[in-house]
Amino acid sequence: MENTTLTFRPFTVSVPAAEVADLQDRLARTRLPQPSPTDDWDAGTPNSYLREAIAAWRDFDWAAAQERINAVPHFTTEIDGQTIHFIHVRSAHESATPLLLAHTYPGSAIDYLDVIDRLVDPVAHGGRAEDAFDVVIPDAPGYGFSQPLA
Numbered sequence: 001m002e003n004t005t006l007t008f009r010p011f012t013v014s015v016p017a018a019e020v021a022d023l024q025d026r027l028a029r030t031r032l033p034q035p036s037p038t039d040d041w042d043a044g045t046p047n048s049y050l051r052e053a054i055a056a057w058r059d060f061d062w063a064a065a066q067e068r069i070n071a072v073p074h075f076t077t078e079i080d081g082q083t084i085h086f087i088h089v090r091s092a093h094e095s096a097t098p099l100l101l102a103h104t105y106p107g108s109a110i111d112y113l114d115v116i117d118r119l120v121d122p123v124a125h126g127g128r129a130e131d132a133f134d135v136v137i138p139d140a141p142g143y144g145f146s147q148p149l150a
Contacts, residue, residue, distance in 0.1 A: 011074040011085060013066050013145065020062045027058045069110055074145070085109070085145035086138040091120040093132035101137045108144030109137040 032050055036043035076085050087109045090096070099119065103111050112135075118125045119133045139146040 006077045006079070008075040008077050008088075011076045011145065013069045013074065015062065015066065024058060027054050030054050068113065072113065072116055076145070082141055082150060083147040084138055084141065086136055087112070087116070088137075089116050089120050089135045091132040091134050093121070093123070093129040095130070096120070096132040096134045099133035099135050101135060103137070103140065103143070106143065109139045110144060112137050 032047045035047040039046045039048060072087050072089050074085065074087055076083055078084070101109075101112050103109060116135055116137075118127075119135050122131045123129050142148040
C-alpha cells in the first residue's frame with residue numbers, strides 16, 4: 001500500500017460582490033414561461049413556485065451567509081487529483097472522538113453548520129466533555145466547494 005501524505009490548504013469562501021450583483025441582475029430580469037393550464041407539479045415546475053424561489057434568492061443576504069460559513073475553519077486537499085473541500089473543527093476537549101459527517105444529495109458541508117458547536121463543545125450545551133467530537137465534513141465532488149469530478 002502506498003504511503004500518501006495529504007496537504008491541507010486553508011480555504012475561505014469569498015464570492016466577489018460583482019458576481020453576486022450579476023446574479024441579482026439576472027434574477028431581476030427573469031422571464032417566466034407561459035404557465036401550464038393547471039400550473040401544478042403534474043405539468044412541471046409551477047410558475048408560482050418559480051416566482052417564490054426567484055424572490056427568495058433576490059432577497060438572500062449573501063454577505064451574511066458568507067460570514068456565517070467562514071466562522072468555521074475550511075480547507076481543501078487533493079485526493080487522486082481531485083480538489084476536495086472540507087470543514088474541520090477540533091474540539092478543545094481532550095480525547096474527542098473523530099467524527100466524519102457526510103451530506104446527502106444535493107447538499108453540502110454547510111448543511112451541518114447548526115450542529116458543529118454542539119458536537120465539538122457539548123459542555124457549553126449542557127452535555128459532557130467525554131461526548132465531544134473532532135468534526136470533519138467534506139463536500140462530495142461536484143458539490144459545495146469541491147471541484148466536479150474530472
